[in-house]
Amino acid sequence: MKENILSAFPKTRLDLPDEYKAIYEKHYLANRNGQYKTTSLSQRLESWMHRQVAADLKAGVEVSTLEIGAGTLNQLPYEPVCGPYDIVEPFRILWETAPGRERIRNAFDDISEAKSSGPYDRITNVAVFEHIMDLPMVVAQSALLLKPSGTLRVAIPNEGTPLWKLGTKVTGHEFKKRYGLKYEVLMRYEHVNTAADIEGVLKVFFERARCKVFGLCKSLGFYRFYECSQPKLDAAREFLQNRGTAW
DSSP: OOHHHHHOOOOOOOOOOOHHHHHHHHHHHHHHHTTTTTHHHHHHHHHHHHHHHHHHOOOOOOOOOOESOOOTTTTTGGGGSOHHHHESSSOOHHHSTTGGGGGGEEESSGGGGGGGTOOOOOOOSSOGGGGGGTTHHHHHHHHEEEEEEEEEEEEEEESHHHHHHHHHHHHHHHHHHSSSSSSHHHHHHHOOOOEEEEEEEEHHHHEEEEEEEEEETTTEEEEEEEEEEEEEEHHHHHHHHHHHHHO
């Protein structure tokens, strides 16, 4: 079972047509800033993911955090100042002028660079893992970057399920109206992993991957949150060794 899951990676991303490339950066920034009616609503719904990721924090307790795919630093408002905060975000334009940037201790282009600053009490990400083509590589390294009692905290859209597909159709209507393009094409480019893919990889490298759903169940929900603990260090090291990555 483990081998079947891992054999699907790394995935390949479909080429984005030129007309989508032309509006990609503009759309991304407008989307993250909630400038559209549907994305503004989506951001309010997405606050559930941000709150779940930050739910482990306790007032006055200092912990070290590494956030993967920090983007415009929109997780920071949900997290009180509570210790060293590092990020992995190769697109510096997203965070260099963002509010809260003064809180960032280290900014890395790749998770492998965080090795010298770990281990961490918590590694977090919000709506990131669905985009990563070589997800097992990132999850395996996350497992090795955690302290023994640390957790990997993963919030994702419920990609690949009927309710999520319905939600993207609503967003797609505004996208079509604004750009005259099909939103489904952009989503196929962006979301290379389903929620089931992500859960499968998490369970390869962690003994516990507790799931919470924003909705009725996994098949009828908008978002999922995973709190992963007890990393399988031998499995992570073996995987990285087989990939030729020293740890």
